[in-house]
Amino acid sequence: MTVNTFDDLVSGIQNGEKDITISRSILCNYSIILPKGVNLNGQPQENGELPLLSFQHSDGIGVSANNSVKNLNIDVPTHHKAIFNTTVQQDLGTFTFENLLVKGQVSIITRVGVEKANIIINNLDIHSADARHYLEQPQKYGVNVLQGALTIYNINPNVDSLVSVAVSNLSIGRKNAPVSGCGVFISGFGDQGGRTEISKLHTKAIYSNGKIPLGVADYITGGVFILYGAHANEVITDGEVITYGVNDMVLDVWGSVDDWTSNAPIISYGPSGVGFVNFGMVKNFTVNAPLQTYGLGARGYNQYDGTVDNISFQSIETFGDGSVGIQISKKIGTLTVNGDVTTHGSIGASLVKGVYIDLPAYALSIKNGGAATNITIKGNIATYGDHVTSYIVEQGGNPGLLTVEGKITASGQNSQIEKTE
Structure with a gap:
């Protein structure tokens, strides 16, 4: 069934049509609910543009079970749901959402x-x-x-x-x-x-x-x-x-991931945003592009809980006070940075497990309980802020086999290259 008005769309659903094609843009007066097995598809108009399904004051398309929504532009108020599920039953089957531009x-x-x-x-x-x-x-x-x-x-x-x-x-x-x-x-x-x-x-x-x-x-x-x-x-x-805001992690894991590959930049602009933070179990994690953070207390890579077997970065650079480059609090496997680990900040507030604490912008920090099998930095470890240690190992921390192919430097006032507690 092909429809081009809201009344026809509602009639098609009420009459039990299973495959409904929308051929024109439609303003919907209220949410539409697709019964079980109903498929909604947009048909390109004469100029190739897909129809726009608009909802003025409501959520958009509700799906029940075994539904598909394809080839549409969907516009609801930003604080509403464009697509949502509505039914509680043991098996919802398959929902397919394809070729959609959504607000x-x-x-x-x-x-x-x-x-x-x-x-x-x-x-x-x-x-x-x-x-x-x-x-x-x-x-x-x-x-x-x-x-x-x-x-x-x-x-x-x-x-x-x-x-x-x-x-x-x-x-x-x-x-x-x-x-x-x-x-x-x-x-x-x-x-x-x-x-x-x-x-x-x-x-x-x-x-x-x-x-x-x-x-x-x-x-x-x-x-x-x-x-x-x-x-x-x-x-x-x-x-x-x-990510742009306060406490906005860029990539975060609480669950488990076998293989994660990022092929483009990872950037945090807000305070206490972390480029990659891991509380979960990750086997292989690779970033083939720069990781940068700019906000106050916005760290590069944090291993808080769980572990990662193999992790590599192209480079890590932070600019804010309190913005640690790499902080390891649990045991991990192999860590490789193919370029530099660089921080530019001094001491600043950073969010740690729901509490703000003051941290210097260490480049590489191994916390008590943090450990690695081996760590390889193929570039430099460098800090530029005042009152910062570039490489620090706390009592109870163990970096394993550490290889730094470049230099370790600390350029700020009252800063030091290395500290082992």
């Missing part, structure tokens, strides 16, 4: 009673959204995580509950016009309970800003955030990932 959040949240769902996303571009006000928020390490422009969240505590996810060609936000909240947010119920399995997460550029006020220590966001209860086989970020 508003895309949200699939599975609750008690849902044991199975499969989500396939290809060529989804969420150009603007505000996901900060939704109350379903993971909590751990003294912080809550705000939802994202793309939110996939299994909050069924049943250990048999499983959400399967495959994402390709995902874009979120625009440069200097980020979405509000996380960019990508994918979570299971927790460390125990319902799971989310990601076979592949492939992104293009991601731009996000949590808009968290400075000084608020118990909320965070991430550009790409793999939360607890979620396991990813493969994550690839082929576009730059940039």
Whole structure:
């Protein structure tokens, strides 16, 4: 059935049509709910442009089970949901979202009673959204995580509950016009309970800003955030990932990832944003582009909990006071930096597990309990701020085999090259 008015679209759904094609742009008076097995598809108009489905004061398209939404532009108010799920049943089947340009959040949240769902996303571009006000928020390490422009969240505590996810060609936000909240947010119920399995997460550029006020220590966001209860086989970020706000991590893991590769710059502009922070279990993590942070207390790489087997960076550079280059608090395997590790700041406040503390902008810091099998820095370790130690190992820390092929320097006043406590 082909429709070009809102009344015809509603009639088609009510009459049990399974495949509905939209041929013209339509203003919808209220949300539309696709019953089980209904597919919604946009047909290019004479000039090749896909139709725009607009919603004035409401959420957009609700999906029930075994639905697809393809080849459309969708416009809802930024603080509403452009696509959302509506049904609680044991098996939701497969949701397919393909070739969509979206304003508003895309949200699939599975609750008690849902044991199975499969989500396939290809060529989804969420150009603007505000996901900060939704109350379903993971909590751990003294912080809550705000939802994202793309939110996939299994909050069924049943250990048999499983959400399967495959994402390709995902874009979120625009440069200097980020979405509000996380960019990508994918979570299971927790460390125990319902799971989310990601076979592949492939992104293009991601731009996000949590808009968290400075000084608020118990909320965070991430550009790409793999939360607890979620396991990813493969994550690839082929576009730059940039966060702009306070406590906005760029890449963050609470769950587990087998292989993560970033092929474009990783940048944080806000205070207490971390380029890559890991609380989870990561096997291989590779950044083939510069990692830079600019805000107060915005660190480059933090290993807080969990571990990583093999991790490598092209280079790490921080500019803010309190912005540590590399901080290792747990045991990891092999760490390689193919270029330099550089910090420019002095002492400043930085968010650590929900508490602000003062930190010097160390370039390489091994904390008590932090350890590595081996660390190789192929370039230089350099600091430029005052009252900073370039390389510090606290009592109870162990860097393993450390190789620095360049020089270790400390250029600031009252700064030193190395300290072992």
